[in-house]
Amino acid sequence: MKTLLLVRIAVRSILKNKMRTLLTMLGIIIGVAAVIVMVAVGQGARLQIQQRIDKLGSNLVVVTPGASRSGGVNMGAGSSNRLTLDDYEALKRESMWLSSISPMIVAPAHVVGGSGNWRVAVMGVSTDYSRIRSWNVSSGRHFDETEERAMRKVAVLGQTVVDNLFPEGDPVGQTIQLRDVPFEIVGVLERKGQTAEGRDMDDVILAPWTTVRTRLAGRMYIPQILGSTDSKADIPAAQQEMKAILRESHGLASYDEDDFTLKNQSELAETAQGATEVMTMLLAAIAGISLLVGGIGIMNIMLVSVTERTREIGIRMAIGARGRDVMVQFLIESIVMSLIGGALGVAAGFGGAALLEKLSGWGTVITPQLVALALGFSATVGIFFGFYPARKAAALDPIQALRHE
Amino acid sequence: MAHEAVIRIEGLTRTYTTGSTAVQALRGVDLQVMRGEMLAIMGASGSGKSTLMNLLGCLDSPTSGNYWLDGVRVDGLGRNQLAEIRNTRIGFVFQGFNLLSRTSALDNVELPLLYSHRGLKVDRRQVALEALRSVGLADRVDHEPSELSGGQQQRVAIARALVMQPAILLADEPTGNLDSRTSLEVMALFQDLNAKGVTILLVTHEHDIAECATRVVELRDGHILRDEPVTPRRDAARQLALLPEIGA
Ligand SMILES: Nc1ncnc2c1ncn2[C@@H]1O[C@H](COP(=O)(O)OP(=O)(O)OP(=O)(O)O)[C@@H](O)[C@H]1O
Numbered sequence: 001m002k003t004l005l006l007v008r009i010a011v012r013s014i015l016k017n018k019m020r021t022l023l024t025m026l027g028i029i030i031g032v033a034a035v036i037v038m039v040a041v042g043q044g045a046r047l048q049i050q051q052r053i054d055k056l057g058s059n060l061v062v063v064t065p066g067a068s069r070s071g072g073v074n075m076g077a078g079s080s081n082r083l084t085l086d087d088y089e090a091l092k093r094e095s096m097w098l099s100s101i102s103p104m105i106v107a108p109a110h111v112v113g114g115s116g117n118w119r120v121a122v123m124g125v126s127t128d129y130s131r132i133r134s135w136n137v138s139s140g141r142h143f144d145e146t147e148e149r150a151m152r153k154v155a156v157l158g159q160t161v162v163d164n165l166f167p168e169g170d171p172v173g174q175t176i177q178l179r180d181v182p183f184e185i186v187g188v189l190e191r192k193g194q195t196a197e198g199r200d201m202d203d204v205i206l207a208p209w210t211t212v213r214t215r216l217a218g219r220m221y222i223p224q225i226l227g228s229t230d231s232k233a234d235i236p237a238a239q240q241e242m243k244a245i246l247r248e249s250h251g252l253a254s255y256d257e258d259d260f261t262l263k264n265q266s267e268l269a270e271t272a273q274g275a276t277e278v279m280t281m282l283l284a285a286i287a288g289i290s291l292l293v294g295g296i297g298i299m300n301i302m303l304v305s306v307t308e309r310t311r312e313i314g315i316r317m318a319i320g321a322r323g324r325d326v327m328v329q330f331l332i333e334s335i336v337m338s339l340i341g342g343a344l345g346v347a348a349g350f351g352g353a354a355l356l357e358k359l360s361g362w363g364t365v366i367t368p369q370l371v372a373l374a375l376g377f378s379a380t381v382g383i384f385f386g387f388y389p390a391r392k393a394a395a396l397d398p399i400q401a402l403r404h405e
Numbered sequence: 406m407a408h409e410a411v412i413r414i415e416g417l418t419r420t421y422t423t424g425s426t427a428v429q430a431l432r433g434v435d436l437q438v439m440r441g442e443m444l445a446i447m448g449a450s451g452s453g454k455s456t457l458m459n460l461l462g463c464l465d466s467p468t469s470g471n472y473w474l475d476g477v478r479v480d481g482l483g484r485n486q487l488a489e490i491r492n493t494r495i496g497f498v499f500q501g502f503n504l505l506s507r508t509s510a511l512d513n514v515e516l517p518l519l520y521s522h523r524g525l526k527v528d529r530r531q532v533a534l535e536a537l538r539s540v541g542l543a544d545r546v547d548h549e550p551s552e553l554s555g556g557q558q559q560r561v562a563i564a565r566a567l568v569m570q571p572a573i574l575l576a577d578e579p580t581g582n583l584d585s586r587t588s589l590e591v592m593a594l595f596q597d598l599n600a601k602g603v604t605i606l607l608v609t610h611e612h613d614i615a616e617c618a619t620r621v622v623e624l625r626d627g628h629i630l631r632d633e634p635v636t637p638r639r640d641a642a643r644q645l646a647l648l649p650e651i652g653a
């Protein structure tokens with residue numbers, strides 16, 4: 001019915017003023033595209049960190065020495081602020097919730113073998129370690145429980161070590177010297193990549209913790225004890241239980257604070273995300289500014305066309321357009337422009353994100369919510385500033401609108 | 406006879422206030438226009454002719470006074486009702502044309518139809534074309550105002566005022582930009598419309614144009630100075646026929 005005529009009028013007006021339409025849409029396009037690219041980069045970074053945390057293993061609980069509160073280091077009786085193998089053995093013996101557990105003894109060592117030598121952190125772990133970290137071998141095998149109990153001198157090499165010492169090929173079956181002690185290579189680990197902090201996880205040699213303790217002792221510390229449960233739901237119970245066992249093992253009185261820290265996977269993720277939070281905020285701020293600039297652009301063009309439009313509105317009203325007709329026309333114009341501009345902006349945003357990913361190697365993630373947000377804001381600005389002058393003019397007497405300079 | 410007054414105004418005033426100064430453009434005007442009349446409004450520049458026309462055309466509201474259109478009070482009507490009156494009952498030709506720029510003559514003339522229910526029922530382009538033809542502009546339908554002469558723009562404006570076939574035609578200096586021949590053509594058109602029953606009010610400075618009307622009203626400083634019938638009335642069509650053909 002009559003609305004149909006108004007749609008016709010609006011479309012005609014858009015087509016008639018190609019330059020104004022283009023400039024208005026440009027503001028929306030830039031605003032939408034900028035926000036999408038910026039936030040896509042931020043979300044991409046988050047996702048990458050999440051993936052790295054996931055690589056640590058599933059249903060993981062990590063014990064680290066020292067209280068979690070940095071200012072509150074507790075030096076009470078019996079407190080050592082260290083983890084010991086006794087802690088590991090107590091946990092292994094008493095915990096009911098943990099399905100797997102492994103200490104991590106780190107012994108920095110000089111490795112000789114293959115085509116040269118290398119400095120590496122030898123990690124003494126239990127046979128559970130591979131399960132906890134979901135870390136399989138790409139060739140050979142992990143050491144087994146017999147070897148662990150017998151303190152056999154067997155080693156599983158990380159890919160970086162293999163790359164450096166055995167560039168020619170599979171080293172399984174060969175021998176390497178760790179601090180002058182010969183170890184047999186029984187397996188090679190799958191490549192795991194970098195940690196959230198950028199450390200190379202493949203620059204490592206795994207050996208039974210029993211062997212490391214006896215053969216490579218000396219400068220040795222236990223930075224972590226790793227445990228995992230069968231299901232995510234068990235984690236809180238396991239954490240509580242571990243806490244009790246460790247407090248007991250450390251001989252802490254009830255008023256003493258923990259001298260160790262327990263963290264599950266999501267807490268680890270939070271810690272790691274903390275750093276990217278800043279970046280995400282920064283990107284969001286830039287995106288917000290882009291949106292604002294885009295919005296101001298839209299606003300300017302809309303306001304500049306007000307003079308012309310006010311006269312136009314005067315003419316339309318003089319020949320019988322009601323205020324409502326004028327407003328509907330302008331609303332349709334604004335919506336159509338915002339929608340087309342928004343769609344082009346989304347396309348440009350996807351293109352820009354893809355290009356950035358290709359050029360910089362950063363991961364980008366575009367979620368539907370992001371698209372909706374960017375579209376929503378720009379459309380709101382476009383519609384508001386397109387509609388606002390019309391509203392103002394439609395409230396005038398026709399003759400006033402006609403006289404408008 | 407009072408029933409036949411298409412337009413009746415009493416004590417109409419209009420005061421423009423700009424900042425601290427107030428200009429009294431109309432200072433109490435009484436006027437009745439009967440159906441079928443053709444009224445010429447004269448007066449010096451600034452005497453309030455356009456102000457009066459705008460009020461009669463429901464484009465502006467009076468500061469005080471009453472206005473009856475077809476016996477119905479229109480001062481105090483809502484904005485939408487006034488818009489409807491402007492759309493369907495009054496055709497208005499502005500002193501400055503007021504055509505939409507960058508819009509073809511045909512689209513300009515079609516415009517009133519787009520805001521009326523009638524526009525849904527008729528072939529709008531055909532109706533608009535008909536109106537343009539009646540003012541002799543059938544060969545300029547696709548031209549935009551900037552591509553038309555002043556006289557041609559004037560005629561587009563007239564066609565737009567006529568396209569809704571209003572009972573009242575208000576024209577503010579419709580021949581102000583035209584040479585004498587084109588002026589006569591416009592007046593012949595008006596007289597023809599008037600003969601078909603359209604009530605016409607037009608503003609003019611020229612006496613021979615005013616003589617084409619049936620009655621002349623002269624304004625001075627917002628008052629009606631003179632209001633008298635025209636005798637004898639000039640027949641624009643006959644005068645036109647007496648003029649030598651252009652290019653002949
Ligand atoms: N919008 C306005 N604001 C202030 N004063 C106005 C306005 N419009 C008209 N006037 C004043 O009102 C008076 C009458 O103006 P109006 O336009 O009606 O004159 P007019 O008789 O049509 O003159 P012209 O023959 O030059 O068209 C003039 O003194 C003019 O300055």
Ligand SMILES: [Mg+2]
Pocket residue numbers: 454455456500577
């Ligand atoms: Mg005037």
